[in-house]
Amino acid sequence: MSRYIATRAIRGSNALVAEAEALLKQAVEEKGADTPVAFPNTAYFLPVTFGMLAHEVNTLGDLEFSLAHAKKLLHPLPEDNLWVPYLGETLDSGMATLLAAEAIEGVRFAYGEEPTLYPGLELAGSTSYPQLNGTGHLNGPIDDIQLRSWGIQLVDGRMPGFAALVGAAHSNEAAVAIVRELQRRNILTFLCGNTNGRSVIDQLHEEGVEMGYDTYIVPFGTDTISAIYPLGFATRSALTFGGLKAGQWRDILIYNKFRVFAFVLALGEVDDLKYAAAAGAISYGFPTIADTVIPEILPTGVTRYEHVISMPWNEIEAETEEERAAKMVQRAIEVRGVKVKITEVPVPVAYGSAFEGEVVRRADMRAEFGGKNSRAFEYLLMAPMDEVEDGKIELIGPGLDTLDEGGSMDLALVVEVAGRKMQEDFEPVLERQFHYFINGASGIQHIGQRDITWIRISKAAAEKGFDLKHFGDILYARFHADFGAIVDKLQIKIITDPDLHAEWLAKAREAYDFRNRRLADLTDDAVDTFYSCILCQSFAPTHVCVVSPQRLGLCGAYNWLDCKASYEINPTGPNQPIQKGQCLDDDKGYFAGVNEYAKMASQGTVEEVTMYSIMENPMTACGCFECIVMVIPEANGVMVVSREDPSMTPAGMTFSTLAGIAGGGLQTPGIMGVGKFYLTSPKFVSADGGFKRIVWMSSFLKETMAEEFKQVAEREGDPDLIAKIADETICTDVEGLLAYLESVGHPALTMDMMF
């Protein structure tokens, strides 16, 4: 907490409370304590006072209670030689300021001095004051009808939030640029205050900017005291939409912190009163961004992130005022935690999941990247917030136009992501989305991942104007739309320049390698949380997938990291964290938390589940499994048949017949549906003897996973193990299987009996 800010806020509030007291004393003397006090068209009295104190102000006399309370919140100035955390005192002062400011506006209404007259100003929609007979005026507080109408848009997300501009911008041009930027982003704009007598309202009026309800720009007043109106609006939002009652001050503030995305832009020099009012806003969780040099208050928890940020206008790197305004608003949005929403993917070809399956044949191809004749790779990495410029898309190197028809070139897609909830572990999860995102464009084909990426652009797409830069547009739009919960900002480099390509490829490979090792280190023992997947309950109502670091989902599509990310993105979705709880059986993998969850999520059908056994309470399966593992009692082992394998198996059944037994959400000891990468896990049926139990396996698996299995064989201490496993080219019945196993000396024959 800044001692400087604390000092100035406390001083500001002390002064304002004293001013309010004097004003009220005079008003009561002049007009009497019974003189009515009311804001127009609201059922919430003086809303901040009502919300915070449950105190209904109807008369001047009623204001005495408000100010008495405000006085209790005042503190002496911090001493020069004593340093303490001033946060509490500052927030108290902020609240005292708000109560005093609202009292002053109340007195002004009693005198008919509010709303402030502003001759020549015609508002485009405003609270009506018939008594003013058409004289130009500022808006004063927002009435309840408008509150509900805007409130609905704020609550349903059509309006991201509101900004309170206090003071005067660097120039008229800057004022207009800021307001236009806010309008562009659908952010409601409230105007108040002045700097050295000039208000942002004056600036906009001079520039002919239309203000009023209809333009979402509301001029409240030309002094800082009128900044109470935006906070009255916020208070009433909590009462109206949060179902809160007057007096639940803490809940009202928390509601605003988490649900009302508002921030203050302090324009021009910040005086004591502005500091005091900003302190009041901080209590609501609304940060202040100043366009002058002031001390910053970094995160301490009252607002979501930083509390006070300084962005001196002249130091913002930009060519134009518009660009400066855009950067300032962008920063404010980040500080407040407002999310960008993008609904359309701006590419010159049709876009949608309908195009995911398209194939671009060589004859129809404009160009390709990767494959036989060139190398393409994709790499997504996490970067610090201040190193990512959201939406920046660069093409570095020669473009598509330098390529002959049907030609090929090296390509790198490098995406740098920053996000407050981003984690390094999510990098591969997000990187895998490139495939789906890019395939969604009509006429583009994407195959592979990492450094075996292979992309083709069709002639038709190129003719419509599809260019390399559009890969960036696609990724930008889709990451914001689908992963907004963890991605705050991203910038994209599309690299064709050979040197830079080589440089990034080296970095990417290092990262791939690191991720591989990270995955290998990620063991079930090393974490205390597994994740559920109940995506498939729509057709297998009692099926509960439990995904652990060493046992990925049976469909192969979700590993532990995917589930973790999925939960961050969609906390109410099908992937929920399961606390492992007490380990009840290390060997078979019984965990108290897993049992409890499985019982709950299967509606009592599955009472217990083992993570590492096929013989006892094995995990259920829906029907999406990549492979089926089934016990072959005669061989004292198990066989694994893959979905791609249509042949007969030693179990006497084909994959599709076996699927009927393994699926449906029923626990069937002896048979289990799994993801193929689970086969390589050290925890693969480890309670029953592990990988060495595999006596038969579809040749498809042997071929496509040869590299992985080789490593497993070495881990198991039997480098020739894979060759000892039969497949459908060797035998498809038990007799043949036994003969083969005998002939090669398969270890399962001499292992402990499974039965």
Add this chain to the structure above:
Amino acid sequence: MALTGLQIYKLLPQTNCKECGYPTCLAFAMKLAAKQAELADCPYVSEEAKAQLAAAAAPPVRLVTVEGPGHKIEVGNETVLFRHEKTFFHQPGLFVRVKDTTPVAEIKAAVEAAMGYAVEYVGMSLHLDGVAVEAASGDAATFKAAVAAVLEVTDRALILMAADAALLETGLSATNGTRPLLYAATAENWEPVAALAKAKNSPLVVRADSLDEMAELTEKIKGAGVQDMVLDPAVRGLADTLVTLTQLRRLALKKNFRPLGFPLITFPGEVAEDLLDEAAFASQHIAKYGGFIVLDRFTPASAYALLALRANIYTNPQEPIKVQPGIYEINDPKPASPLMVTTNFSITYFSVANEVDGSGVPGWLLVADAEGMSVLTAWAAGKFDAERIAKAVKSTGIEDKISHKKLVIPGHVSVLLGELEEELPGWEILVGPREAVDLAGFLKLWNA
């Protein structure tokens, strides 16, 4: 406690003789555990194993068979309280009651109408199961004549309803070669009625006013040598019937309470004022645990509604109704009308067909054999892939009926587009909406 497939396997001969029809003993054991196979299919199972397996496998609700000259109905063997837990296995018998006080000609006409009734529903022909003949006259000869008259016009199963053993015996004498259900043994008449049932090997309804009395009575009748019983708990009101039938099913399933482990019979017409109320009450008994439902009123409309309901409730939730694969014409399509493909899961078919129908746009709906799975499930299971869709296109001869070569596939399987273009050279594959509800909008934009 049910045994798992592995536990059952240990009790089997483990010879893989394949005589049961399954390739291995383990496969057979898993089918047994899933109650999809009968132990009797194994010729070599030991007596000891049989005893152990039978004890574990004995159905909590006894399977009771009632046979007419040409039809039989089996009721019972239920294992769950709610169909989503597994499935309901044996549909309740729907019977129509006639009284012997009605002139014979009218009886015959009524029976002919009800038993001659059949209706097509998703490719199945549905009908009622039999006739309950009540000796309302109390006169043996009249009863016998009525039973004989019924059997002249139907070969369905019978329920004979009479107050005493003598009447029942006379009625039975007219039913040679059949196995009717006798109604009913009570605390007063159970000895002679049970003796009759035993002698004629007939299933027998037991009626008692309380569950306590009912349990005593079934034990006595069992002692007298009758195994096949059906229970009438003598409640008729809608609320009481629901409660009592639920309690009986729970006792059988959860407590494995053998004295009450039998199918249940209801008479919804007795408390209904007319046909519509009776059908509504009967709907409860179909959903909630009725085994034999005796109706007093019949019209084609009410029979259709009840039969459809019964088919719905007794659909295996894990093995949904399929519709016939092939070409379905909607709104009288022309050669230029759009061709869409979907799976043969009935709900998928209905959603798609309804939306096309509702859109008013004529269209050809190609239903591919996806083993009764919905689009996404079938796709995930490899039952709705490019190969199968292409096969459906080629085998149905749709090419001769339409003037274009455009096929709309469900949006959820857009990934099949490339493969399909390979499988169906010369065809243009269009990706339709993901959900059926968006089809109308999609079709409006169609121009072939």
Add this chain to the structure above:
Amino acid sequence: MTVEIPVEKWSGKVIEVALGATAEEGGTRTHAVTVGGQTTLPFLHFEGAIPYPPRIAIEISDQRPGDWSPLLLEAWGDVVKDPAAWAKAAEEAGAELILLQLSLTKDGDTPVTVADAQAVTRQVLDATGLPLIVFGPGQVDADNELLVAVAEEASGERLLLGICEEKNYRTIVAAALAHNHLVTARTAMDVNLAKQLNILISDMGLPLNRIVMDPTSAALGYGMEYGYSVMERLRIAALQGDKMTQLPMLVTVGYEAWRQKESKVGVGVPEAWGEWEERAILWETLTTTTLIESGADIVIMRHPEAVRRARVFIDRLMGK
């Protein structure tokens, strides 16, 4: 022999939801209608509380519904042209709630405006003292525009606004929050989707006792058993204590039953289907009675005769 009757000890309870606000509660309804509160499965009075019967709502439309079966139009007669008169007739026919279904267009193709929607809501509120359910036309933009206006017009009446779906619920919920209404949350016959939408809606700050869930129903013969089983599963989960399933359930049986051929048309159908009107009424009645057995708390119906039959059925089940 004494038979020990098994009694389930459920730990959960269905949340009580009150539709409609009386003058005392800030509305103008003559009385509120409460649903929920069960502590056992439907109508098992012997082991738990069934404080309220399933409620029958009758569906009326702001425009003469051109696509309704002639049987329905005949049954209601001239009132179908006048929502206020229709609401009154529905009340006389035994409705405990009125569903006002808003249309997308009037007279063929002019869009129904905010003013139209507000006016018809006002007319119906003035015509009947029953609590009101209002459904938008079912098209995202129109729903949001019209329902916000309706919510404002009927501020404080505790309307049940629908239909919230995962793809569009925020605006409707916000309107309900602003004006003290309730919402109905529809998901496609799936327990987890239902839970998820309930969570999303309550996350916006709407208390659970202002949400009714619609697990999506289908008509007899057209997949009804799916909805039936999902409702049984939801209710069992609720009684087992799963909070996000403890909401009362609503089913649109009239809409579902009357869009099927069995009810809709009388010609060109198999003879075995029997007499048209009898079949049509049976179709709606049996769809209703069966879903009531699986836990429906509010049934939205269309034909007055089917309503009469459902009433008999409910009264008998409630032991009247």
